[in-house]
Amino acid sequence: MDVRSAPPALVQDVVAQLNERGYAIVERRSAPAVMQRLLDEVKPWADRAERLQLKFFGGGLRKVESVLTKSSAFVSLLADPLLHAINEAVLGPESLLNGSSVFILEKGGRDQTIHNDGTIYEPMVPRAPGGPHYLLVFMWAVTDFTKENGATRAIPGSHLWPAGRMPGPDDPVDYLEMPQGSFAVWLGSTFHAASTNHTDQARVGTQMGFNCGWLRPHEANLLLVPPLVARDMPLNVQEVLGYRAHRGMLGCIEQQSPIEKLGMIAQQASSSNRVALGPDPFDVAAATDQYFGRLGTTVPSDVASELAQLTQTNAARAGAAREDDREVLEVVARAQSRHLLNHLSAGGFDDLVEALHDRTVSASPSS
Ligand SMILES: O=C(O)CCC(=O)C(=O)O
Ligand SMILES: [Fe+2]
Known part of the structure; x- marks a missing residue:
């Protein structure tokens, strides 16, 4: 049984800060040992992850995705009842995990471009200052987060900005400094970004985002039609089942469409009796x-x-x-x-x- 609890006063305090500033921090929520286990568990992937190429990321970031399948420590963080209570208060009941990742920020590069994570939906769901909210993001400090080592920075109050307002150099920023085992949480509409790591040690955070639970198909198509069945179906059927990521960003496995990641197109191409292609x-x-x-x-x-x-x-x-x-x-x-x-x-x-x-x-x- 999970002995962790979600004291209503703490939940209320976090929600009040989210409403006022667009972000909140809960210090030392998890034991350093859990963070160390997470680091150990993702190490094989972290060692091979390359620096993110898009200019947007600033040049110092590496990222591991689908961490849910790679780390039992991540799963135990995800089971924290406090997260679920905050989600329910902000997003409504029955929220869904949006994604699981580890951000490794190393020395070099520049500050990440300030953005709000809701932009992945914004062309379709216009920004509505003050809510309703459809995305909430938690960032756990796997190592300490300090201004020096590139703590995430956020623009307080930016969740209340009208659609179209973009951050400028005069907007104040808060550095989300926190000791290992803490988490920061921000709204999908809050402007924020990683800053620059000026130290020799990597700054590591693990992120879990949540969506409101209603924006999904009526049927659980990816379970009804698993990859080994779907691969023999026409491409446009595979796509409509969800094997294609929407605009390359929603419904991915490690930044690719499931169709690519699972090699489903290749499966179709080799469904004849030809000897599989490959070097001699x-x-x-x-x-x-x-x-x-x-x-x-x-x-x-x-x-x-x-x-x-x-x-x-x-x-x-x-x-x-x-x-x-x-x-x-x-x-x-x-x-x-x-x-x-x-x-x-x-x-x-x-x-x-x-x-x-x-x-x-x-x-x-x-x-
Ligand atoms: O690593 C960080 O501090 C923030 C990263 C981030 O906000 C993002 O890539 O969306
Ligand atoms: Fe972000």
Whole structure:
């Protein structure tokens, strides 16, 4: 049972601050150990996340998305009854998680452009100062947030601005400084942004946004028609079920349309009996051998195992007397090549993987 509670006075205080300033902070809500666990759990993805390219992000930010599936510490933060009580007070009952991400802000770059998160809906849902609200965003301090290390900054009162008013240099900003384990919460209409990290340590925050629960289809289409069924349906049916992200921003998995992320278009393209496309298995084995020979390092054990299997199949294929046997062994070799490439990608040998993909030729069915 969750022993955490949502004292009504605290909820009222947070809601009053949201109404007045557009943001609020609750200090030390979660234990530092939970934050450390979150950092450990997302590390494999965080290590590989690249700096966000759009100028909007300021150049110092890296981001991990779909954190819900990557960190049980995140899930325990999400279960905090205080969040749910604040959501209910602001968005109405039965709100829905809008997204889960980790923002890693490192030294360098410039302040992120001031924005309000509701802009992803604004072309469709015009800004209405003072509400009703349809988006509420919580940012947990996974590390301390200080002015020096790039704490999020917000323009107090900007949630009351009329549509069309944009921030200017004279608008006051508050830095949302808070110790590790605290959270800040802001309305979808409040202008805010990451600032610049001037320290050598990364500033890490994990964000969970919520929407009012009514703006969704009547039926739970993505559950009714799971990817393995949807992939055989026409493209326009896949899209209307929700496998396409709206304007590339709503309904994503890690910043892509589900259709792209799940490779559903590729599935359709290869639904014939052709041998799947990919680099030639003889090339893959030879190039991998050469690559590690040149590097002069030990081949990681998983790569070595995949390479040994592929080399064995290639040899059997080259030596097979019958056309039928060669054909079957080609299927095996192509599958083993793909697995070898997966292991090379997982090991971070991206230059080799890219070089091999560049050599990709259409495999014609040996007929
Ligand atoms: O990392 C931050 O402090 C804020 C990031 C943000 O507001 C955003 O990207 O929408
Ligand atoms: Fe934002």
